[in-house]
Amino acid sequence: MSGKGLFGRLFGGKSETAATEADAVAVPPVEAPEDEAVLVDDPHPAEILAEAPQSWLSRLKSGLTKSSSKLTQGLGDLFTKRKLDDEALEDLEDLLITTDLGVGTAARVTKRLAKTRFGQDVGAEEIKQVLAEEVAQILAPVAKPLQPACVARPHVVLVVGVNGSGKTTTIGKMAKHFKDQGKQVALAAGDTFRAAAVEQLKVWGERTQCPVFSRETGADAAGLVFDAMAESAKRGDDLLFVDTAGRLQNKADLMEELRKVVRVIKKQDETAPHDVLLVLDATVGQNAHSQVEVFKDMVDVTGLVLTKLDGTARGGVLVALAEKFALPVHAIGVGEKAEDLRPFDANAFARSLVGLD
Numbered sequence: 001m002s003g004k005g006l007f008g009r010l011f012g013g014k015s016e017t018a019a020t021e022a023d024a025v026a027v028p029p030v031e032a033p034e035d036e037a038v039l040v041d042d043p044h045p046a047e048i049l050a051e052a053p054q055s056w057l058s059r060l061k062s063g064l065t066k067s068s069s070k071l072t073q074g075l076g077d078l079f080t081k082r083k084l085d086d087e088a089l090e091d092l093e094d095l096l097i098t099t100d101l102g103v104g105t106a107a108r109v110t111k112r113l114a115k116t117r118f119g120q121d122v123g124a125e126e127i128k129q130v131l132a133e134e135v136a137q138i139l140a141p142v143a144k145p146l147q148p149a150c151v152a153r154p155h156v157v158l159v160v161g162v163n164g165s166g167k168t169t170t171i172g173k174m175a176k177h178f179k180d181q182g183k184q185v186a187l188a189a190g191d192t193f194r195a196a197a198v199e200q201l202k203v204w205g206e207r208t209q210c211p212v213f214s215r216e217t218g219a220d221a222a223g224l225v226f227d228a229m230a231e232s233a234k235r236g237d238d239l240l241f242v243d244t245a246g247r248l249q250n251k252a253d254l255m256e257e258l259r260k261v262v263r264v265i266k267k268q269d270e271t272a273p274h275d276v277l278l279v280l281d282a283t284v285g286q287n288a289h290s291q292v293e294v295f296k297d298m299v300d301v302t303g304l305v306l307t308k309l310d311g312t313a314r315g316g317v318l319v320a321l322a323e324k325f326a327l328p329v330h331a332i333g334v335g336e337k338a339e340d341l342r343p344f345d346a347n348a349f350a351r352s353l354v355g356l357d
């Protein structure tokens with residue numbers, strides 16, 4: 001592990017290399033190149049916004065394939081009809097921990113099986129059922145789709161997270177979701193630190209036909225957000241999504257910037273921001289825990305969005321996060337297209353995660 005400390009690992013400079021799946025502590029988001037042409041040129045907007053040929057459930061299942069295969073394979077190896085004794089329970093607990101489900105979940109599942117099936121022959125399918133039920137129970141209290149009341153105009157959703165976690169993409173996908181529901185939505189490019197971030201948000205603005213409030217690179221983010229709120233209120237928008245920087249020189253700078261943004265938002269509406277979403281990249285696995293802790297220190301995080309579940313076998317981390325923080329999980333991302341972000345459903349997720357239909 002590098003000697004940079006937590007902040008260095010979370011927000012470290014360009015020299016940080018992307019973490020591998022096996023690297024449980026380093027954070028993969030590496031600052032995207034400024035000339036990220038694919039984002040700026042947007043050659044296939046229609047494709048990105050196109051209706052999904054598959055149902056959401058099949059997208060979810062295929063998105064979680066890496067996670068479910070790891071679990072299914074592990075369970076298959078352990079339980080081709082095996083007596084459930086102490087050793088088998090220990091092996092099962094270890095497997096569940098290695099799939100990022102968390103110590104608490106692993107203990108719950110093994111305890112339940114020990115109570116009901118100790119000494120009997122059990123198979124992988126039976127264990128999957130028990131696991132799916134336990135996971136769904138853990139997730140049910142946190143599965144809360146974002147339902148902005150829009151009593152205040154605009155209802156302000158502040159979006160935070162480390163660079164590359166998927167903030168901008170999540171904003172774009174949510175903008176489409178709420179536009180489709182008939183809401184008037186605007187976007188504020190509060191990551192004035194990186195030109196590519198502003199450009200990327202503008203691309204989503206064009207795709208979703210939402211105005212994007214932006215300023216030149218290096219401009220004061222809080223000033224931009226203040227003006228964006230005033231303008232959005234004048235327009236009578238239902239919703240204003242505010243993108244933010246994910247990395248500054250150090251933690252103190254980032255904290256100061258985020259707190260300043262919150263202060264200026266409150267100057268115009270003391271009930272705002274109405275939601276503060278922390279976007280987490282699921283591929284970082286257990287490191288997501290530290291990210292939640294760091295951001296909770298900086299701002300009043302009200303809910304989570306987990307992205308890139310399609311790119312990792314570590315989808316179980318969502319369960320561990322739910323157990324530890326009990327923060328609402330509003331949505332999950334299983335791909336880069338607009339329809340790849342959906343309100344989070346505990347049961348569907350639990351069954352897909354363990355590879356059940």
Ligand SMILES: Nc1nc2c(ncn2[C@@H]2O[C@H](COP(=O)(O)OP(=O)(O)OP(=O)(O)O)[C@@H](O)[C@H]2O)c(=O)[nH]1
Nearest residue numbers: 163164165166167168169197307308333334335336
């Ligand atoms: N596979 C996959 N890719 C995703 C998902 N969500 C976002 N991405 C991709 O992840 C990359 C980073 O996403 P961004 O939205 O730019 O992340 P950000 O947090 O705004 O990052 P900065 O703009 O660097 O601050 C982009 O290439 C997205 O297309 C997802 O659910 N699945």
